[in-house]
Amino acid sequence: MAEEKLPTRADDFAEWYNQLVIRAEMADYAPVRGCMVVRPYGWALWENIQQALDKRFKATGHMNAAFPLLIPKSFLEKEKEHVEGFSPELAIVTIGGGEILEEPLIVRPTSETVIGYMYAKWIKSYRDLPVLINQWGNVVRWELRTKLFLRTLEFYWQEGHTAHATAQEAQEETLRMLDVYADFAINEAAVPVIKGIKSPTEKFAGAIQSTTIEAMMGDTRALQSGTSHFLGQNFAKAFNIQYLDVNNTLQHCWTTSWGLSTRFIGAIIMTHGDDQGLVLPPRLAPIQVVIIPIYKNDVERSAVTEVVEKLKSELGAFRIKIDDRTEVTPGFKFNDWEMRGVPLRIEVGPKDVEKGTLALSRRDHPGRAGKSFVPQTGIASNVADTLDDIQKSLLARATVFRDANIHDPQNYEELKEVVTKGWAYSWWCESPECEARVKEDTKASTRCIPIDQTSGSGTCVVCGEKATKKVYYAKSY
RNA sequence: CGGGGUGUAGCGCAGUUGGUAGCGCACCGCGUUUGGGACGCGGGGGCCGGCGGUUCAAGUCCGCCCACCCCGACCA
CATH class of the missing domain: 3.30.930.10 (Bira Bifunctional Protein; Domain 2)
Structure with missing residues (x-):
């Protein structure tokens, strides 16, 4: 490992x-x-x-x-x-x-x-x-x-x-x-x-x-x-x-x-991705749900396995993986699958067998924070809803992050500052000279003139000439 | 191609004034463990980047190569 x-x-x-x-x-x-x-x-x-x-x-x-x-x-x-x-x-x-x-x-x-x-x-x-x-x-x-x-x-x-x-x-x-x-x-x-x-x-x-x-x-x-x-x-x-x-x-x-x-x-x-590792969107994730059986002895194992088998058949509509490795501990598996970005994890232990519950952990809330205990009955629809919710929250989170890092510099000095920590969205006169100057000064290039932009005009943030389009400037991969 | 750096076990590293190589993780075996990264004991694994030189002796000193990484000129 x-x-x-x-x-x-x-x-x-x-x-x-x-x-x-x-x-x-x-x-x-x-x-x-x-x-x-x-x-x-x-x-x-x-x-x-x-x-x-x-x-x-x-x-x-x-x-x-x-x-x-x-x-x-x-x-x-x-x-x-x-x-x-x-x-x-x-x-x-x-x-x-x-x-x-x-x-x-x-x-x-x-x-x-x-x-x-x-x-x-x-x-x-x-x-x-x-x-x-x-x-x-x-x-x-x-x-x-x-x-x-x-x-x-x-x-x-x-x-x-x-x-x-x-x-x-x-x-x-x-x-x-x-x-x-x-x-x-x-x-x-x-x-x-x-x-x-x-x-x-x-x-x-x-x-x-x-x-x-x-x-x-x-x-x-x-x-x-x-x-x-x-x-x-x-x-x-x-x-x-x-x-x-x-x-x-x-x-x-x-x-x-x-x-x-x-x-x-x-x-x-x-x-x-976050500091724990990958976070894969449920709709594309190779494994959508990983199931981790937990037991101490043969008696517990057979009781847990029974629940796991039932889960396997009830969750047939999803891409699932049962991690039955015996050479690593459950704690290791939690971290391992979080690192691999699996959206949902289900833990089945002796306490769940006893109480008819399951531990459900969402990858978008890593660690113990994303863990909740849910009834075994109705697990398929619970999983469907939760995956859907994760999918939505990933998009929402990424959108909020992006928008928070797009800036509107009022002059060239501000633009130079802003592209060191995000994107600039600015009027551009569309001359290659202004584009080249920004690249020369900041390493940020024009990314695109967005198709969806309100019409209007302003002044080019670089040269001050009239501009009818806004463009994104950013450092890129 | 310019500037900087690194090459020693699969990975990360240590190796003193030269004396023939070690640590952690990983791997294999046995046992105890198992609800948030387990532990003990026992193992296997190295042309020390390459070539040449100095020396009784080179991972260590010298020279020349080679490879890779990072930073600058190109790109989905």
Whole structure:
């Protein structure tokens, strides 16, 4: 077993995160620098994320497919911004089967190019549109500074790629999928997110416009948790994705792409985690209820086991785990499962057998504070209600925390102060110079221009010029 | 790639003026324990990052490499 205490978040948030990911067995370091192994407990969480998203993708008319890992290097070069954005972080295969390849292959950093190539083959007529495809897969980006889940050389994600007849349709798709991400984040992961538009300097390489869901982590830094891009006709032109319209005129398609990655696991950890460890949202938690039998001797054991068996059948609708390890004490198990973030714990001991009760502990109130004694009868509906309540309270708590750490600086000096301890929400004249100046002075970047903002105008907090949009500035992961 | 740091058991560390390696946790066995991180006894485990040098003798001194971590230029 691991050592007893994690560093606290206040002491060292980065170290808290690193140790927690390892000790909760979410992931581990792989032999290659910057690569991670996602362990079964972490992958189970990812599978629940996948399910929640995939259901939504299907409901909005998308189908899954699989495109290859290897892409001809020349493909990347067909879109100018795209190649400039990605070339520094490409892994390139130059030898295959012992022979030097005539054309090097890149390990996909994202799949716009191959998918664009295929779409050009498949799309002939307006009747073929829209094409709505998603792929679940992995990509490689040769990052310099890595951190488990948040930034690794290889990561797992989904990338949706769609082609449309009109710009408007493609823009609608971009926003539709941003809504899907926000709905997923808020309602499944209990992670409050802000939907917004990336500044031109922060957008995806090759996009006309990128939108994002931004979340605030427990140290107040921002995390881009999902993105959706309107690609205009950039890739359609680079790959000749064309169709004949109703008037028999050849047109370029309008395309989009959108992605959410295993980074989101990091978002969940850093949004809800506390000094005891992980706190997983009930709807996504691999284990929703852990049951811990407590007994001193064989007589007690058989009586307790009987209750546990009954619980097992009554709680069939939930993801449960019975921790019947004999080599560790109940006290150890309490701490262990709290560290792993299981939302609800049920303890069954001799006293409960006698009184017809159970001890129920909520993870969102760690330690003895979250423990209450409840009757065995009606446990299934009690569990359902409690999980639901935990889900709600996690979202509420994270939202309160976020809003308490968004500031409204009145001038540039205040902005510089505020971004050291939270986010700034300020008028921005939309000039890249002001954006760059803030980054230079504070390390905080623009996160997004939120979509939901009241119209109006003010003066740019940096230069004092007229501004019609407010933007979030924050340090980010 | 620039600045700083660290390499000794799975992890965290100690190792004195050079004398052939130890502690805590984890792991294995037995017993007692078990309602908030149990205890006793007994075990297993090391090319001391690598190569070379000095020396009768190097974890320790010298040189050169290598790896990793932290901080600065890029990113879901």
